[in-house]
Every structure is written in structure tokens, then in C-alpha cells.
Amino acid sequence: MATDYVQAPPGGLAQIFTVQRLGLLLGIAAVAAAVFSMWLWTRTPDYRVLYANLSDRDGGAVVAALQQMNVSYQFAEGGSAILVPASQVHDTRLRLAGQGLPKGSLVGFELMENAKLGTSQFMEQVNYQRALEGELARSIQTLSAVQAARVHLAMVKPSVFVREQPKSSASVVLHLRAGRTLEPPQTEAIVHLVSSSVPDLSVSRVTVLDQNGVLLSSTQDANSVRAGLDANQLKYVQELQASYARRIESILSPIVGPANVRAQVSADVDFAQVERAEEIYKPNQNPTNATIRSQQSSESQNVGGTQAAGVPGALTNQPPAPATAPVTAPAGAQAAGKAAPAPATQAATQSRESRKDSTVNYEVDRTIQHVRQPVGTIRRISAAVVVNQHRLVSADRKVSYKPLTEDEISQITALVREAIGYSQTRGDSLNVVSRPFNEPEQPEAVETPIWKDPEIVELAKTVGRYLLFGIVALYLFFAVLKPMFRTLTTIPPAPAPLPSALPNPASPPGLGPRSYEANLQAARQVAQQEPRLIANVVKSWMGGNE
Numbered sequence: 001m002a003t004d005y006v007q008a009p010p011g012g013l014a015q016i017f018t019v020q021r022l023g024l025l026l027g028i029a030a031v032a033a034a035v036f037s038m039w040l041w042t043r044t045p046d047y048r049v050l051y052a053n054l055s056d057r058d059g060g061a062v063v064a065a066l067q068q069m070n071v072s073y074q075f076a077e078g079g080s081a082i083l084v085p086a087s088q089v090h091d092t093r094l095r096l097a098g099q100g101l102p103k104g105s106l107v108g109f110e111l112m113e114n115a116k117l118g119t120s121q122f123m124e125q126v127n128y129q130r131a132l133e134g135e136l137a138r139s140i141q142t143l144s145a146v147q148a149a150r151v152h153l154a155m156v157k158p159s160v161f162v163r164e165q166p167k168s169s170a171s172v173v174l175h176l177r178a179g180r181t182l183e184p185p186q187t188e189a190i191v192h193l194v195s196s197s198v199p200d201l202s203v204s205r206v207t208v209l210d211q212n213g214v215l216l217s218s219t220q221d222a223n224s225v226r227a228g229l230d231a232n233q234l235k236y237v238q239e240l241q242a243s244y245a246r247r248i249e250s251i252l253s254p255i256v257g258p259a260n261v262r263a264q265v266s267a268d269v270d271f272a273q274v275e276r277a278e279e280i281y282k283p284n285q286n287p288t289n290a291t292i293r294s295q296q297s298s299e300s301q302n303v304g305g306t307q308a309a310g311v312p313g314a315l316t317n318q319p320p321a322p323a324t325a326p327v328t329a330p331a332g333a334q335a336a337g338k339a340a341p342a343p344a345t346q347a348a349t350q351s352r353e354s355r356k357d358s359t360v361n362y363e364v365d366r367t368i369q370h371v372r373q374p375v376g377t378i379r380r381i382s383a384a385v386v387v388n389q390h391r392l393v394s395a396d397r398k399v400s401y402k403p404l405t406e407d408e409i410s411q412i413t414a415l416v417r418e419a420i421g422y423s424q425t426r427g428d429s430l431n432v433v434s435r436p437f438n439e440p441e442q443p444e445a446v447e448t449p450i451w452k453d454p455e456i457v458e459l460a461k462t463v464g465r466y467l468l469f470g471i472v473a474l475y476l477f478f479a480v481l482k483p484m485f486r487t488l489t490t491i492p493p494a495p496a497p498l499p500s501a502l503p504n505p506a507s508p509p510g511l512g513p514r515s516y517e518a519n520l521q522a523a524r525q526v527a528q529q530e531p532r533l534i535a536n537v538v539k540s541w542m543g544g545n546e
Contacts, residue, residue, distance in 0.1 A: 027484050031476045038469040047074050047083035050092060051102060054082070058102035065096055108134040129153055136197055140172065140190055145180040149173065153198060169205040170194050176210055184231070187216045233271050236376065241265045247419045248385055252412060260388035260437070265420065268380040274373040282365035294361040302353035381428045383420055387412060388437045404434040 050073070051062060062082060066073045071092055074083040084092050096102070109131045115124070133151045140149040152171045159165070172190060176182065182190075191206045208217040241264075248263035387409075389401040404412075413432045422428050450456055527534045 027480060031481055034476055035473050038472055045072075045085035045087065048086040048089050049076070050082045050084045050089060052076075052081035054102055061101050062096060065099060065101055066092070069095060108138060125157075129155060132197070136172075136194055139193065140174070143186065143190075145176055145182055145186070146174050147177045148175040151194065155198065156200075167205055168198060168201045170198060170201060170207070172206070172208045174208065174210050174216070182210075182216060191217055230271075233269075233376075237267060237269050240267050240269065240378075244381070244383065244420050248383065248416050251415055251419050252385075252387070255412075256387055262386045263416075264384050266382040267378055268382075270377045270379050271375055272373075273375055274371075276369070276371040276373075278367070278369040278371070280367040280369075282367075290362040292360060293363045295359070297356075297358040299356040300354070378426075380426060381420055381422070383416060383428075383430045385412070385416055385430075385432045387432065387434045389434055391436075401436040409434060 051058075054062065059082065063073065066082075066084070069092070071084055071088060075081070076083060112127060112131055115127070119127075133153055136151040137149045140146055140151070150173045152173075154169045154171075156166050156168050172194060174182070174190075187208055190208055191203055194206050195201050195203045206217060207215070209215050244265035244267065245263045248265070249258075249261055252261045252263075387404060389403050392400045392402055394400065409432055413430060416422075416430060416432065420428075420430075422430060523534075
């Protein structure tokens with residue numbers, strides 16, 4: 001009995017079975033999907049946080065605005081943050097800020113814009129207090145160290161029926177950012193901000209605390225206040241001493257090196273507040289050098305006329321007669337030594353009176369002083385400076401030190417005196433010592449490996465992403481598509497001979513090879529009788545690569 005073969009029809013791809021065509025299409029689609037997925041993965045933008053810890057109302061408003069702006073967004077785990085592409089973070093924030101988003105859970109004076117008709121006076125007062133609290137909280141949140149703030153005001157309504165009015169008070173709760181703290185001046189600024197914004201609210205009635213319950217508005221102990229100690233004064237002394245130490249180090253560093261000088265300064269500061277009023281009178285001085293305040297002088301003179309003389313009567317009032325006395329007296333009278341009698345009327349003698357008074361008032365020397373001594377006067381400065389000795393390295397790498405000369409020490413001392421304003425009358429002291437520094441050896445600087453450099457790591461991630469995409473594309477082409485095309489474009493070999501036991505009525509025994517139609521008819525008969533055998537033959541065709 002002759003062996004029969006089923007030959008594949010010629011014609012290449014046009015004669016491929018339907019199952020093979022379907023497999024080819026599925027393979028091409030799978031490869032295209034893989035390549036497209038890798039391309040999308042490489043083109044996926046890096047998302048960054050736009051806003052975090054938003055309320056539900058603000059989160060919904062922000063998401064709606066992002067949808068209107070056609071900006072892609074994602075939610076972080078738990079919905080605690082909204083993420084947008086890194087290249088659009090700043091632009092999106094500015095555009096949302098232009099729309100007033102996010103508004104925040106705090107309400108300000110915009111609450112007064114929605115006032116309803118018929119609102120009672122009590123509700124108006126409550127809304128005003130809420131608005132004021134919200135505005136103060138917003139102002140406090142502008143500080144860089146404050147993440148969130150809440151303000152509670154206890155405002156007292158004035159009344160004419162109460163003699164002693166209670167005082168208003170305020171409480172501020174701050175939620176600070178991680179790793180941040182508030183300095184005492186910042187806390188005082190918050191206290192004064194709240195006190196200045198509320199009428200009749202004193203600074204002492206404002207309380208500030210953080211999220212851990214630590215009181216920030218009162219940093220002074222009651223015993224310290226009672227003893228007269230002030231933290232601000234101690235801080236001022238420390239800053240003053242540090243300033244003098246920096247002056248010394250900055251002026252000596254260019255000479256001996258920045259690591260070869262150490263300076264410590266102690267300042268005795270007087271914080272006593274002295275106010276004195278003096279009125280000083282000096283001793284009397286020489287009148288010729290004194291200043292005349294007022295002077296008064298008076299002078300009077302009285303000159304008298306003829307006076308009455310002689311015997312009273314009519315003859316006395318008459319003018320005197322011309323003299324008739326002889327030129328020479330009688331001889332008897334001269335001999336007797338007697339003078340001639342005076343005439344009856346004689347010329348009266350004239351009188352003169354003169355008076356002079358002078359009063360001079362001089363200025364009294366007086367000095368009035370109102371002296372207020374400044375607070376924080378430096379009473380004494382003590383400075384200690386240590387300078388490292390000259391470090392010498394020999395040829396065999398041995399280290400030795402050479403002390404400074406007296407001339408060098410004197411020059412350094414003079415420089416330090418000028419830097420700190422040395423005053424001998426004030427009692428300042430300065431000590432400059434030259435000693436070798438005992439410092440541990442610094443380890444050699446280790447360069448950061450290239451694989452730990454953040455820039456290199458980021459560049460490697462970007463390059464690796466595209467490189468992986470190329471490798472996957474090449475693998476799919478050479479491992480999937482190329483063998484598939486090779487298999488489909490190759491004409492399968494002749495099938496294995498059919499068993500001799502199968503009946504073949506179409507070919508009489510002893511004849512040679514039959515025609516194509518005869519073989520096709522024989523194959524159909526075999527397929528009807530033995531479908532499993534035909535399935536194995538087709539399977540062998542499909543599995544052959546060559």
C-alpha cells in the first residue's frame with residue numbers, strides 16, 4: 001500500500017490558516033499595548049503636593065477649580081493632600097489664589113457681608129466677635145513658624161449699672177510647624193497684636209500657648225520678678241559679651257588664623273535706673289567779677305541862703321548901712337587890747353548839705369540739674385584671649401609649636417584694647433596668653449560617592465526609565481514578533497505518512513502518487529473518521545519553527 005501525503009497549497013501568506021492569522025493579530029496587539037504602556041510610564045509626570053490638610057469644603061472647591069482649569073490631579077493616601085504635576089504647582093497655586101481658594105476654615109469680616117434682615121443685636125455682636133477672632137487668627141498664621149492658630153476673645157460689654165467693670169481677656173492657641181519654635185520677641189509681638197486689636201484689652205490679660213500646652217506668653221518666674229531679675233537683661237548681657245568676643249576674634253583672625261584664637265569677655269552692666277535733681281549754690285565770689293543783677297543810687301544836695309542876725313526889731317529887718325568904722329582904731333582901744341564892737345547888723349553865714357545813697361544787687365551762683373542715668377551702663381569689662389602658638393611641620397612630618405614673641409603679644413594686646421574700648425579709669429582688665437591648642441585631628445574629608453550624589457541618582461532614574469523602555473521594546477521585537485513572522489512566512493513541511501491501516505478507497509493499490517484533488521478527498525475522509533489524528537498533524541505543523 002502506498003504512503004499518502006497532504007501537501008500545503010503554495011502561495012505564501014495568502015494560504016495561512018485562519019487560526020494563525022488570529023494569533024498573529026493578537027501578538028501584534030499585545031506588543032503594541034506593551035510598547036504603548038511603557039511609553040505612557042516614561043511620560044508620566046512627577047506629582048507634587050499642591051495643598052495638604054484641607055477641609056472638606058476647601059478640598060471640594062479646589063478640585064472643582066482644577067477640573068475647570070483642565071489640570072490633572074491625584075489624591076495622596078487617605079485624601080490628606082492634593083497632588084498636581086510638578087511643573088504646574090506654582091502656576092496652579094497662583095491661579096487658585098486669584099479665585100480666593102482655599103478660603104480656609106476661618107471666617108473674617110466677610111461674615112458681616114451676609115447679614116440677614118431682622119438679625120438681633122446679640123447675633124450681630126456674636127458675628128462681629130467671630131469675624132474679629134478669624135481676622136486675628138489669619139494675621140497670626142502669616143508668621144513662618146505658625147501653621148495654624150485659634151483666637152478666643154472674652155469681650156466685656158460696658159454697662160452703666162455696674163460700678164467695677166470686668167476686664168476683657170484673650171487666649172491664643174498656636175500649632176507650630178514641625179521643628180519650629182517661637183522666640184520670646186515673637187511671642188510678645190503676638191500678645192501686642194491681639195491687645196492692640198481689641199479695645200480695653202491689656203497685655204497682661206493675653207495668654208498664648210502652643211499645641212503641646214506650653215505657656216509661651218509668660219516666660220518669667222514670679223520669684224525672679226520679685227528679686228528684680230529680668231530675662232531680657234540677662235540676654236542683653238550675653239549678647240553684649242558675645243559681641244565683644246566676636247570683635248576680638250574678627251580682628252585677630254586675619255593675623256593668627258580663624259582657628260587659632262579664642263576670646264571670652266565678661267561685662268559688668270549696671271541696670272539701675274537713677275534720676276537725680278540737684279540745686280547747687282557756690283560760695284560768694286569777688287564783686288568785681290560778679291554779675292550785677294540790679295543797681296540803685298540816689299544823691300541829694302542842699303545849699304542854705306542868708307540867715308537873720310542882730311537885735312530883733314525894725315532895724316534888724318532893714319538892709320545894713322554902709323560901713324562907717326574908721327580905718328584905724330582908737331589908740332586907747334588898741335592899747336587896751338580890745339576889739340572894736342561889731343556892727344548892729346552883720347552878714348549871715350551860708351550852710352551846705354549833701355547826701356548820696358547807692359544799692360547794688362549781685363546774682364547768686366546757682367546750678368539746677370536733672371540727671372537721668374542711662375540703663376545698661378558698662379561699669380567694667382574683663383577680657384581673656386588665648387592665641388595658638390605657631391605650628392611648625394618638619395620635613396619628617398613632625399609637628400612642633402613656637403611661642404609668640406613679646407612684641408607680637410604686645411601688638412595683639414593693643415589691638416584687643418582698641419577693639420573693646422579699654423578704659424583704665426573704668427577698671428577694665430585684659431589678659432592675653434599664647435599657648436598651643438590641643439585639638440583632635442580632623443579626619444580626612446571623604447568625597448561623596450558618585451552613586452550617592454542626588455543629582456546623579458535623579459539622572460540615573462531618568463535615563464534608566466528610557467533605557468528600560470528600549471530594552472523591553474527590543475525584546476518584544478526579537479523574541480516575539482520576529483519568530484512569529486518567521487513562522488507564518490515559512491511553508492510547513494509535508495505531514496507524516498498516514499498509517500497503512502487506514503482505508504483509502506480512492507487509491508487502488510499499486511498506483512503511484514495521486515493528484516491534489518485525490519489527496520484532498522482522502523484527507524477529508526480521514527478527518528471525518530479520525531479527527532484526533534488530524535488534530536495532531538495540525539498541531540505538529542503549528543509547532544514547527546523551520
